[in-house]
Amino acid sequence: MKLNGNRWLLRISKSVVENNAENAVQALVHRFRTGNESLEDIARQNGVERIITEPLPFDGGVYNLNGERLIKLNSLAAPVRQRFTLAHEVGHLILENLLNTPPECTTDIHLERACDAIAVELLMPINEVTKLAREIGTQSPEKLGKVAKHFGVSLRTAAQRLYDLGIWKLSMGMWRYGPSPEQLWFVGKRPWKTDRPSFSVFGLAVESSAPVCTQERFSRGQYTELVALKAHHIGKNYVIAVVATNKKA
Numbered sequence: 001m002k003l004n005g006n007r008w009l010l011r012i013s014k015s016v017v018e019n020n021a022e023n024a025v026q027a028l029v030h031r032f033r034t035g036n037e038s039l040e041d042i043a044r045q046n047g048v049e050r051i052i053t054e055p056l057p058f059d060g061g062v063y064n065l066n067g068e069r070l071i072k073l074n075s076l077a078a079p080v081r082q083r084f085t086l087a088h089e090v091g092h093l094i095l096e097n098l099l100n101t102p103p104e105c106t107t108d109i110h111l112e113r114a115c116d117a118i119a120v121e122l123l124m125p126i127n128e129v130t131k132l133a134r135e136i137g138t139q140s141p142e143k144l145g146k147v148a149k150h151f152g153v154s155l156r157t158a159a160q161r162l163y164d165l166g167i168w169k170l171s172m173g174m175w176r177y178g179p180s181p182e183q184l185w186f187v188g189k190r191p192w193k194t195d196r197p198s199f200s201v202f203g204l205a206v207e208s209s210a211p212v213c214t215q216e217r218f219s220r221g222q223y224t225e226l227v228a229l230k231a232h233h234i235g236k237n238y239v240i241a242v243v244a245t246n247k248k249a
């Protein structure tokens with residue numbers, strides 16, 4: 001997540017007197033969660049009377065209906081997505097409290113990103129992520145699943161958080177394997193240009209219960225880039241891969 005130059009994050013930084021954006025968001029969240037308060041507890045502390053899940057054509061939001069403050073969540077979305085949406089809405093409530101911003105989603109992309117940053121700290125607190133990553137050791141596709149499960153977030157959210165905090169330094173992605181593999185997400189720097197790399201590693205991974213490693217070469221200007229992939233099949237033709245690059249002249 002790009003935090004530089006976000007005017008709301010700059011105001012959070014000023015307010016909590018902390019220059020680093022991630023540490024500023026951590027300090028802000030700590031004001032609203034001093035113990036083990038759940039997302040629901042923090043929503044209630046900020047005036048939300050009910051949290052409703054129902055089928056919606058969007059992820060959810062904060063509403064004032066007949067004098068009652070509600071959070072609505074889309075019951076059709078995956079549980080991890082509902083939880084992220086709830087954390088994002090709590091982010092709106094925290095910023096409303098701190099900076100008097102609107103409680104509902106807006107077209108202000110900086111405000112929405114600031115709420116996402118708060119959501120990520122609520123779901124995956126820096127201290128806990130750092131501790132768990134230290135315990136489980138080197139970055140791998142299998143360990144990503146453990147981290148995501150531990151925090152109740154999507155694989156993508158977990159990968160992005162670990163990368164943004166500089167804890168896991170290699171790029172990672174997820175693909176649906178088929179005749180034309182489809183990239184579902186990618187975190188970090190992608191060494192190839194296409195969205196649909198036809199790597200043999202995907203085919204090998206879906207045949208194997210253990211992760212599979214391969215190396216591929218890509219031309220990038222005057223360089224040939226050697227890309228090491230470690231891919232792991234997580235079922236239903238879904239493959240997660242860690243990507244390491246090594247530039248060769």
Ligand SMILES: [Zn+2]
Nearest residue numbers: 105106112115
């Ligand atoms: Zn929003």
